[in-house]
Structures are given as structure tokens and as C-alpha cells.
Amino acid sequence: MSYFTEIYHGVKTLLTGMRVTGRYFITSGKSAITQQYPDNRASLKMFDRFRGEVVMLHDENNEHSCTGCQKCELACPNGSIEIIWDRGVDPETGKKKKFIDKHIYHLGMCTQCGLCVQACPSNAIVWAQKFRKTRSTTEPS
Amino acid sequence: MLTSSLLFIPSLHDFLFSLLPPGLAKGAEMVLVGIIYLTIFAVAGLFLVLLERKVAARFQLRLGPNRVGYGGSMQTLADALKLLSKELTGTVRADKFLFNLAPYFVIITALMALAVLPFSQSMQVFDINIGLFFLIALSSVGVIGILLAGWGSNNKYAMIGAMRSGVQTISYELSVGLSLVTMVLLAGSLQLSQIVEVQKSGWLIVQGHIPALIAFMIFMIAGTAETNRAPFDLVEAESELGAGFHTEYSGMKFAYFFLAEFINMFIIAAIAVIVFFGAWLSPFGITESLPWLGVFWFLGKTFLVVLLMMWFRWTFPRLRVDQLLTLEWKYLLPLNLANLVLMAVTVWLNLTIQF
Amino acid sequence: METATIAPPIKSEEYFINMGPQHPATHGVLRLLLTLDGEIIKKVEPDLGYIHRSIEKMCERNSYQQIIHLTDRLDYLSSHINNEAVCLAVEAALGVEVPERVKVVRTILDELIRISSHCLWWGVMGMDLGALTSYFYAFRDREMINDIFEETCGARLTMNYNVPGGLMHDIHPNFVARTREFLAHFKTKLPEYDRLLTDNVIFQKRTKGVGVLSRQDAIAFGASGPVGRASGYSCDVRVHHPYSALPKVTFKEALRTEGDSFARYQVRIQEMWESVAIIEQLIDAIPEGPHQVATDAVIKLPKGEFYQKVETARGELGVFIISTGTKNPYRLKFRSPGFSNLSLLNHIAVGGKIGDLVATMATLDLVIPDIDR
Numbered sequence: 075m076s077y078f079t080e081i082y083h084g085v086k087t088l089l090t091g092m093r094v095t096g097r098y099f100i101t102s103g104k105s106a107i108t109q110q111y112p113d114n115r116a117s118l119k120m121f122d123r124f125r126g127e128v129v130m131l132h133d134e135n136n137e138h139s140c141t142g143c144q145k146c147e148l149a150c151p152n153g154s155i156e157i158i159w160d161r162g163v164d165p166e167t168g169k170k171k172k173f174i175d176k177h178i179y180h181l182g183m184c185t186q187c188g189l190c191v192q193a194c195p196s197n198a199i200v201w202a203q204k205f206r207k208t209r210s211t212t213e214p215s
Numbered sequence: 216m217l218t219s220s221l222l223f224i225p226s227l228h229d230f231l232f233s234l235l236p237p238g239l240a241k242g243a244e245m246v247l248v249g250i251i252y253l254t255i256f257a258v259a260g261l262f263l264v265l266l267e268r269k270v271a272a273r274f275q276l277r278l279g280p281n282r283v284g285y286g287g288s289m290q291t292l293a294d295a296l297k298l299l300s301k302e303l304t305g306t307v308r309a310d311k312f313l314f315n316l317a318p319y320f321v322i323i324t325a326l327m328a329l330a331v332l333p334f335s336q337s338m339q340v341f342d343i344n345i346g347l348f349f350l351i352a353l354s355s356v357g358v359i360g361i362l363l364a365g366w367g368s369n370n371k372y373a374m375i376g377a378m379r380s381g382v383q384t385i386s387y388e389l390s391v392g393l394s395l396v397t398m399v400l401l402a403g404s405l406q407l408s409q410i411v412e413v414q415k416s417g418w419l420i421v422q423g424h425i426p427a428l429i430a431f432m433i434f435m436i437a438g439t440a441e442t443n444r445a446p447f448d449l450v451e452a453e454s455e456l457g458a459g460f461h462t463e464y465s466g467m468k469f470a471y472f473f474l475a476e477f478i479n480m481f482i483i484a485a486i487a488v489i490v491f492f493g494a495w496l497s498p499f500g501i502t503e504s505l506p507w508l509g510v511f512w513f514l515g516k517t518f519l520v521v522l523l524m525m526w527f528r529w530t531f532p533r534l535r536v537d538q539l540l541t542l543e544w545k546y547l548l549p550l551n552l553a554n555l556v557l558m559a560v561t562v563w564l565n566l567t568i569q570f
Numbered sequence: 571m572e573t574a575t576i577a578p579p580i581k582s583e584e585y586f587i588n589m590g591p592q593h594p595a596t597h598g599v600l601r602l603l604l605t606l607d608g609e610i611i612k613k614v615e616p617d618l619g620y621i622h623r624s625i626e627k628m629c630e631r632n633s634y635q636q637i638i639h640l641t642d643r644l645d646y647l648s649s650h651i652n653n654e655a656v657c658l659a660v661e662a663a664l665g666v667e668v669p670e671r672v673k674v675v676r677t678i679l680d681e682l683i684r685i686s687s688h689c690l691w692w693g694v695m696g697m698d699l700g701a702l703t704s705y706f707y708a709f710r711d712r713e714m715i716n717d718i719f720e721e722t723c724g725a726r727l728t729m730n731y732n733v734p735g736g737l738m739h740d741i742h743p744n745f746v747a748r749t750r751e752f753l754a755h756f757k758t759k760l761p762e763y764d765r766l767l768t769d770n771v772i773f774q775k776r777t778k779g780v781g782v783l784s785r786q787d788a789i790a791f792g793a794s795g796p797v798g799r800a801s802g803y804s805c806d807v808r809v810h811h812p813y814s815a816l817p818k819v820t821f822k823e824a825l826r827t828e829g830d831s832f833a834r835y836q837v838r839i840q841e842m843w844e845s846v847a848i849i850e851q852l853i854d855a856i857p858e859g860p861h862q863v864a865t866d867a868v869i870k871l872p873k874g875e876f877y878q879k880v881e882t883a884r885g886e887l888g889v890f891i892i893s894t895g896t897k898n899p900y901r902l903k904f905r906s907p908g909f910s911n912l913s914l915l916n917h918i919a920v921g922g923k924i925g926d927l928v929a930t931m932a933t934l935d936l937v938i939p940d941i942d943r
């Protein structure tokens with residue numbers, strides 16, 4: 075007898091499973107979870123904390139607030155940031171001072187850990203939401 | 216006993232015979248029929264692959280292919296073209312001859328089975344009196360191709376897959392055969408056109424009620440196993456064997472295996488429709504006056520059965536190889552035999568339902 | 571007269587195949603050397619090292635803040651819990667007490683990522699057994715958790731949200747609402763998981779009695795997490811050594827005694843329910859307060875040895891730090907759950923079929939970068 079109850083039970087559980095998928099089959103048309111990525115590029119908005127790449131902020135006069143303190147360079151665990159600096163004379167005070175020459179950010183080495191942005195005392199670098207770093211030569215950026 | 220084959224397009228038949236001497240006309244006709252069936256084969260295969268992908272996508276809350284052509288309708292065609300242009304690779308120390316032979320075994324048997332299917336009253340190339348038997352016999356030839364593929368590839372994964380396939384096909388053959396025998400008992404003939412004829416007074420699944428329903432269920436399970444589709448896809452069990460017996464195949468040879476799988480699914484569904492659901496007959500004979508509509512009835516019903524098989528595939532986990540055999544020998548076979556007796560009694564006592 | 575020669579008995583030979591490093595069932599670059607007799611497994615030898623990145627060595631040259639982002643890359647499915655382990659160790663060594671708010675948020679995120687990890691496991695488990703649809707249903711639900719993480723932490727997988735002394739930012743204003751929305755959604759979907767897979771007769775046949783691990787063996791092999799608990803070994807760090815906000819919440823430890831694959835499956839399903847319960851207890855009353863206590867810019871741990879263990883989605887993760895009083899650890903050792911759980915694979919898979927091995931592997935829930943480091 076248990077032979078038949080086993081068959082009955084087995085078939086029942088199989089049908090339950092089929093009901094689950096069957097319901098999705100009927101209702102799935104609109105609830106599809108696929109995002110049609112390249113098509114929805116215009117409407118796709120990343121969250122404001124999303125870590126895309128590190129960028130240096132520039133204001134309307136194309137000036138940044140980086141002081142060349144090298145804190146970000148020190149904070150970075152894998153040497154993705156290189157600061158090339160120079161010594162010069164501050165025109166206001168006449169003292170010798172460190173000037174930033176170049177702030178180099180190696181995107182290829184960066185692990186998006188966020189430590190440099192945290193470390194910067196003058197909020198010169200922030201996260202950009204750009205996640206698409208390659209594009210074909212024929213399309214606009 | 217090849218029935219005069221272009222009968223389903225009578226004007227073309229007459230045209231050929233008026234133009235050419237009879238012998239030549241016959242030959243031309245055969246070639247034409249061959250071409251027509253090859254086209255059906257290719258189109259059905261491509262359509263079924265596309266259908267499977269779309270249906271799977273719906274089950275899984277996805278969209279499926281939707282880039283090539285309108286709504287993705289050209290996707291499989293593009294895939295086929297891509298496969299055509301790919302290099303045919305092989306393994307070192309493979310048995311080259313068997314390796315190359317295997318895909319043809321699989322595809323030719325699938326193609327041959329297509330010939331006996333009664334698409335409509337007149338559209339049937341080959342109406343032999345042992346039609347059903349012929350179909351069952353053919354379906355077991357295909358496994359030779361799979362075994363050869365596994366053996367010839369010189370790959371252990373392929374070998375395991377092929378061995379599983381042998382075990383599986385030999386066992387499930389029995390159930391397919393027996394469940395069809397049950398229905399033959401009711402229909403009283405092996406000839407496919409005859410079986411359809413009987414169903415003019417009610418589809419066999421209605422005529423045979425309970426035993427027919429059981430036979431249908433068994434046939435669907437065993438048929439799914441015959442075509443090596445999930446949940447019985449042990450032969451190519453992706454998470455166990457990579458791609459199973461066709462691991463080493465590429466390009467068009469791979470495409471043959473792939474197409475054959477889908478055509479086999481179509482054939483199993485078609486057999487189910489012929490034997491249980493009255494083939495090209497419309498329900499209650501509503502379109503009896505328009506016989507050419509039969510093709511659409513046939514294809515429509517087949518489509519529904521195919522959908523059922525896809526539903527299985529996208530819901531169930533795969534069985535293990537020993538459980539596969541347990542299911543066959545301990546459950547399906549005894550049930551089938553009991554069902555055969557039940558059917559015999561039903562027919563004997565005239566308990567069938569007829570309109 | 572010739573003497574009758576007796577035909578030699580048919581000999582079946584054992585053969586071996588490579589499963590991996592590129593194989594769908596090994597979920598990463600793990601290589602298993604299988605010795606088989608037909609379909610029956612005679613021996614399983616894991617071969618490691620395909621994704622070794624010398625993370626422990628890298629930790630030795632990094633400062634304590636920098637170490638944390640490396641732990642994201644251990645068991646990337648419970649990265650937040652890994653981060654927390656290092657932070658807790660460092661905080662304990664420094665004697666820093668983090669604010670209440672930090673503790674609660676950390677625990678909520680822990681449980682969220684545990685659900686997310688178990689979701690992924692559930693989907694992949696179904697896929698390993700041939701039911702491909704489960705994968706997509708699981709990912710639908712996991713996507714919501716990933717969104718929560720992305721909004722609050724800035725990344726979906728390697729979030730690096732913990733810092734010694736607290737959190738990197740305060741939680742996002744939407745955090746609570748989103749989490750509540752997820753819980754409401756997930757509680758309707760979990761029963762569906764059961765209907766689709768757990769109750770399925772084929773699924774049960776495939777997993778029941780497969781890969782049985784006894785309690786003694788579980789302890790002997792150092793199994794932890796759901797693998798240990800399925801064998802009746804109560805090893806939940808959250809119960810025995812609660813950390814962060816865990817002392818404040820009540821929950822049941824998921825325990826089974828069968829020790830087979832199905833038991834491991836059930837433990838994980840139950841853990842998802844428990845995680846939901848834990849989050850529900852905390853989400854309504856996140857205390858106000860700072861999200862960080864100030865630490866020195868250069869953290870120097872006092873001389874000595876420090877150990878902290880946490881419960882990740884896979885089991886017990888231990889962080890052992892030897893400090894010589896400088897700004898880098900002298901030696902840092904991770905006790906990863908995946909490694910010990912893998913070590914018992916040969917023990918429980920022998921005698922099964924290839925299909926059983928796949929089912930067993932799926933319920934061990936291995937993450938290869940966690941094993942190789």
C-alpha cells in the first residue's frame with residue numbers, strides 16, 4: 075500500500091512544483107526581472123554612494139582644492155594614487171611650500187575601497203558614478 | 216508500399232505526371248518530397264529551439280532572445296549560421312570514423328521518423344501498416360549515434376554520458392512501447408492512418424478514459440526520458456558531465472545533435488497527439504468540412520504537448536542514474552503491465568466511451 | 571588433450587577524471603581528482619591553489635584599515651561579515667567600544683548578507699541538481715539585498731563598509747524602508763522556495779541520505795556553519811560567542827541530526843527564516859548616535875596576539891593577529907570555514923555516484939577564494 079501512497083505523494087509534489095513555475099509562466103510577461111542594459115542607459119541611475127571611479131572635483135574656474143598632502147596616496151592599499159609634487163614659494167607669505175604637480179589615479183589598480191576619499195582632508199577627491207569605462211570609438215561618451 | 220507521395224498537393228502531382236514520363240515523374244516527386252521534408256525538419260528544429268528559449272525565459276522571469284529580427288525571431292537562424300561557420304574540432308586519438316559518423320545516425324533516424332507522421336488526412340509520405348512499430352524501432356536506433364559519439368570522442372565525460380544514455384534508452388523503450396501497446400489494444404491497428412480513423416468517434420484518451428489516461432502519463436514520462444530531456448537529461452547533465460556525449464563536438468556536428476534532440480521531442484509529442492489526441496482531427500469534428508485545416512490542428516496539439524515537456528524541463532531537478540532505473544523497473548513497468556490488463560478488460564467488456 | 575583454460579575473470583578497472591578547474595559543479599577554480607569505478611566514487615582529492623592570491627601575506631604589509639578591504643575578497647558572499655571580523659579584532663585589541671548604533675547596523679547587515687548568500691546557494695543548488703529555474707527566482711530576491719547594500723555602502727559585493735571604530739558612512743536614509751520592503755517581499759517568497767524544491771520528490775530523493783556526516787566526524791574535521799549544525803553539532807558562533815548586537819536578539823539555532831545533504835539544505839532554509847527574524851527585531855529600533863568613534867589615523871595595535879571569530883554564511887571565520895606593536899600585523903591568519911568543510915569531502919563522498927558528489931558539493935556551499943585565499 076505504501077507503494078501507491080508513495081506514487082500519489084510523489085506526483086502531488088511534482089504538480090505543486092509545476093504550479094509554481096506555471097504561475098510565473100502566465101504572469102511573467104510584465105514582471106520580467108531583466109534589465110535591458112544598453113537600452114536603458116539614459117534612465118539608468120546609480121545610487122549616489124556608488125563607487126565608480128575616483129575623480130578630483132574642479133570648480134567653475136577649473137580649480138581643485140587638493141593641497142598635495144599625499145594622505146590619499148598613503149591610505150591607498152595598492153598604490154593606485156601617485157602624487158607628484160614640487161617645492162615652490164607661496165606668493166602670499168613668501169615661505170617655501172609644497173605644491174601639487176600631478177595627481178595620478180590608476181583606475182586599473184584601484185579596488186574601489188574608498189579609503190582615499192575618506193582620508194582626504196580637503197575633500198578634493200570624490201566618487202563618480204560612472205561605471206562604464208570602455209566604449210566603442212563610434213559612439214559618443 | 217510507398218504511397219504516392221505528392222498527393223497532398225494534387226495539382227503539382229498531376230503537373231509532374233503530365234510533363235514527364237511516369238518513371239521520371241515518380242523520381243522527381245520523391246526528390247521534391249525529400250526537399251519538402253528537409254525544409255520542414257530544419258524549420259521545425261529552428262522554431263522549437265527558439266520556442267524553448269522563449270518559454271524558458273518566461274518561466275524564469277527573463278525576456279529571452281529579443282535582439283535579432285522581430286522580437287528575437289531570427290535568433291536561432293543566426294545561431295545556426297554561426298555554427299555553420301565554426302571550425303570542426305576533434306580530439307587527438309579519437310576514433311575519427313565513428314566520431315564523424317555519430318551525428319548522422321542521430322539526425323537521420325530523427326528525419327526518418329518524420330516520414331510516417333500523418334500531418335493531415337493526405338499529408339503522409341509513408342503510410343505502412345506497422346507505422347507505430349516503425350516509430351518505436353526508429354527511436355531506438357538514435358541511441359547508437361549517441362553511443363558512438365561517446366566512444367569515438369576519446370573523452371571520459373563523453374563516455375560516461377554515452378553509457379548512461381544506453382542504459383536509459385534501453386529501459387525506457389519498454390515503457391514507451393508498452394504504453395503504446397495499451398493504446399493499440401484500443402485502436403486495433405498499428406497503421407497510423409487507421410488509428411486516426413478510429414478516433415473519429417472520440418479521441419482515444421476519451422474512449423479509453425482511465426487506462427488511457429494512465430498510459431498517457433506513462434508515455435509522457437518515458438517519452439521525455441527517450442529524448443534525453445530534463446529531468447532525465449543525465450546524458451548531458453551539465454553540472455555533472457559538462458556537456459556529456461557531445462562535449463567534443465563543435466560547429467555543425469554539434470548542431471546536428473542539438474537539432475536532433477528537438478526534433479525527437481517533436482516526434483514524441485506528435486506520437487502522443489496521434490495516439491491519444493486524434494492527430495489532425497478537430498475536437499467534435501467542428502472543421503470536418505475543411506480537411507486542409509487538419510495540419511493546423513495537428514501542429515497545434517503537438518505544440519501544446521511540447522509545451523508540457525518544456526514545463527517539465529524547467530521545473531524539475533534531474534534524477535540520479537540509479538533512481539532513473541528504479542523509476543522505470545519498479546514503478547513504470549509494473550504499472551504499465553497492470554494498465555495493459557486493465558485496458559484489455561475495458562475493451563473486452565466494452566466499457567469504452569464512444570460518441 | 572588440452573587442459574581447459576579458465577578465462578580470466580572480467581576485471582573492472584578504476585579510472586580517474588579531472589573535475590575542474592573549469593567545471594560547472596565546482597563553482598570556481600577548484601580541481602577535484604576523482605577516482606571512479608564506473609559511476610561510483612572511490613576517492614576524491616581536492617587540488618587547491620588555482621586562485622591563491624597570498625592575501626595573508628599582503629595583510630602583513632598593509633595597515634589595519636587597509637586589511638579590511640582584502641577580507642572582502644575572501645568569501646565574497648559574506649564580505650560584510652569578514653570585514654566585521656577584522657574590525658572586531660582590532661577594536662578589541664585597542665579597547666575601543668563602538669557606539670550602539672554601529673553594533674545594530676552591523677548585525678542587520680550581517681544577517682542581510684547571510685540571506686543573500688543563502689539565496690545564491692539555494693539557486694545554485696537547484697541548478698546543480700538540474701532545476702535551472704530556481705537560480706533566477708533566487709537572484710530576483712537577492713537583487714533587492716544587493717540594492718540595499720549598494721545604496722548604503724556603495725558597492726554590491728565588495729562593500730568594505732566597516733572601519734575600525736565603526737562604519738565608513740552613516741546608513742542611507744532609505745535603508746530602513748528598503749529593508750522592511752525586502753523583508754515583506756522575502757517572507758512571501760520563502761514558502762515558494764519550499765514548494766518548488768524542498769518538497770519536490772526528486773529533490774528529496776537526490777539529497778536524502780546522500781553525503782552523510784556524523785557528529786563525531788563533523789567535530790573531528792572542524793566542520794562549522796550549516797555543515798556542522800546539520801550533523802547535530804551546535805557550533806553557531808552567534809549563539810556561543812555573541813558579538814555586536816547579537817546579545818540583544820533572540821533566535822533559534824538551526825539544528826538537524828541527520829547530517830545528510832537534505833539536512834544541510836534544511837538548516838540553510840531555516841537560517842534564512844532566523845535571519846529574517848533577527849532583522850525584524852532590530853530594524854525598528856536602530857539607536858541614534860554617531861556612526862564611528864574616532865581612532866588614530868595610524869592604528870598601532872599593542873604587542874600581543876588577538877583572536878576574533880564570527881559566523882559567516884559558511885561557518886566560523888577566525889582572525890588571528892600577531893602584533894609586534896607596529897602599524898602592520900606581524901602575522902595575520904584567517905581560519906576560513908570553507909577549508910575545513912572541503913577537507914571532509916572525501917570522507918562523505920566516497921561510495922556515492924557522480925550525481926551524489928555534485929549534490930554533496932552543493933550543500934557544502936564552497937566558495938573557492940575563501941579556501942585558497
Ligand code: SF4
Nearest residue numbers: 150184185187188190
Ligand atoms: S579607492 Fe582604494 S584602491 Fe582606489 S585609489 Fe582609493 S584608496 Fe586606492
Ligand code: SF4
Nearest residue numbers: 140141143144146194
Ligand atoms: S588627500 Fe586630498 S588633498 Fe591630499 S593629496 Fe590626496 S587628494 Fe590632494
